[in-house]
Amino acid sequence: MMKNNSVSRRKALKNIAGGATSLLAAPFLQGQDQLVVTDPSNTWKGTINHSVCYWCFNFIPFETFVQQIKQMGLQGIDLVSPKDWPILQKYGLTCTMAEGAEIGLTKGWNDPQYHSKLIDNYLKHIDLTAKAGYKNLICFSGNRNGMDDEQGLENCVKGLQKIMAAAEKKGITIQMELFNSKVDHPDYMCDRSAWGIELCKRLGSENFKLLYDIYHMQISEGDIIRTIRENHQYFGHYHTAGVPGRHEIDESQELYYPAIMQAIAETGYQGYVAQEFLPTDKTSLQALEKAVGICDV
Numbered sequence: 001m002m003k004n005n006s007v008s009r010r011k012a013l014k015n016i017a018g019g020a021t022s023l024l025a026a027p028f029l030q031g032q033d034q035l036v037v038t039d040p041s042n043t044w045k046g047t048i049n050h051s052v053c054y055w056c057f058n059f060i061p062f063e064t065f066v067q068q069i070k071q072m073g074l075q076g077i078d079l080v081s082p083k084d085w086p087i088l089q090k091y092g093l094t095c096t097m098a099e100g101a102e103i104g105l106t107k108g109w110n111d112p113q114y115h116s117k118l119i120d121n122y123l124k125h126i127d128l129t130a131k132a133g134y135k136n137l138i139c140f141s142g143n144r145n146g147m148d149d150e151q152g153l154e155n156c157v158k159g160l161q162k163i164m165a166a167a168e169k170k171g172i173t174i175q176m177e178l179f180n181s182k183v184d185h186p187d188y189m190c191d192r193s194a195w196g197i198e199l200c201k202r203l204g205s206e207n208f209k210l211l212y213d214i215y216h217m218q219i220s221e222g223d224i225i226r227t228i229r230e231n232h233q234y235f236g237h238y239h240t241a242g243v244p245g246r247h248e249i250d251e252s253q254e255l256y257y258p259a260i261m262q263a264i265a266e267t268g269y270q271g272y273v274a275q276e277f278l279p280t281d282k283t284s285l286q287a288l289e290k291a292v293g294i295c296d297v
Contacts, residue, residue, distance in 0.1 A: 044073055044296045047265045051096040051274035052288060053078040053239070059282050066091050068285055074292065078239075078274040079138065082128050089132075096272040097136045097175065097211070097237060101125035105179075108142025110152035110189050115159040122163045122174070130170035136237060136271075137167075138211065139176050141190035152189045157202050167207045175236050177211040180219035184246075191220050193227055200234045209236025215276070218243045218255055225263045232267035240295065241277040248277055248287045249294055261297040 044050060054077050057065055066087055069077060076094035088095055101121040107114050122137070129137050141156060160174065167174050176199065181191040190196050196210040212235040214224055221227070228235065242253030249257050264273065273295055279287045 044292065047297055048261055048295055049096075049270070049272045050074045050292050050295065051076045051078050051272040052292075053274050053276040055079060056276055056278050057285075057288070063087050066093060069093065072285070072289055072292070076272065078272070078276070082125075082132070085132050085134075095129075095132065095134045096274060097138050098125065098129045098132075098134050099138050100128075101137060102140055104142075105140050105185065105188070106143040108140040108189075109156040109159045109176075110142045110147060111145070112155055112159065114142070115162070118159060119162045123166055126163065126166050126170050126172050129172050135171065136173050136175055139174055141176060141188065143187040144189050145187065147189070149189070149195055153195070153199055153202060156199055160203055160208065164203060164205045164207060168205060171207075173207050173209055173236050175209050175211040177239075178213050178216055178220075180216040182219050184216070184219075191216075193217060193221065193231060197231055197234045210234050211237045211239065213239040213241075213276070214255065214257075214260060215239065215241035215243055215246060224255070224260055228260070228263050228267065232264070232269065235269075237271055238264060238269075238273045239276040240273065240291065241275075246278050247280055249275075249291050250287075257291075257294050258297055261295045265297055 052069060052074060054062065054065060062084060066077065070091045070093060076096035077088060078097040079099045080088060080095045081100040085095055101118070101124070102108070103114060103117055103121065109115070109118060122139070125137055141152065144152065163174065176190055176196060178190055178193060178196055179185040179188045181188045185191070193210070193212070200208055200210065212228070217227070218224055240249055240257065241247070242249045243255055244253065247253070249255065261273065275288060275291050277291065281287055
């Protein structure tokens, strides 16, 4: 998602599909003993339900990563497609945000030319997600491509209405992710919380929420804690990362995550917070364990 020193989610997923995982895993495999978490008996407080996005750590073979996450005491992994769900189930973890129905980050619900394909995909994946016992399925607005915000809202409503009855019946929450269009996703339409909240209001379904990405919204608009306190009913999931750079959420960046997590907890939120930072150390999961500890308020 970053233009400079970061790997985009789009590129990471393409690399996985292209067989690059084994190559990326080489440094990890050489230092595998370093990957063992520092405390295999972690017990988190339980106020925040912790998750993580695998694409940020795809230098580690997926099943090995799942084993380490289980040892770390996390409950699940975000952005896992159906083909990998059996591995999660093998180790007793959940898919905290399912993917696979979307056709891209730039081609989304705001463009009617994609509606037919998206409707077919989402109806299928709503069923798959429900049968697996998972609750969340990601979606994207797509890019503007010259379209104004109002037209984009109208188009999204028209398309999403065709799948919401199925989502409600199956108990699946469709979650549209908020991205920044300033740094990482130029021209993306759902780049401000106000636009996404308006879409939630127009759809009027408890089964449609926003994936509030704290990293992206800090870049787009800031005012993170107030926004969460005033609009938490529209936010169904959270992602983290450090600003600037999308790296560790430690003292090297500008966001103070303990206060943000406390604000989330005070809303009564019962969903998941998924770590989505790009680690600077490719031989250890210590940064991930530290990040979870920072968020464990």
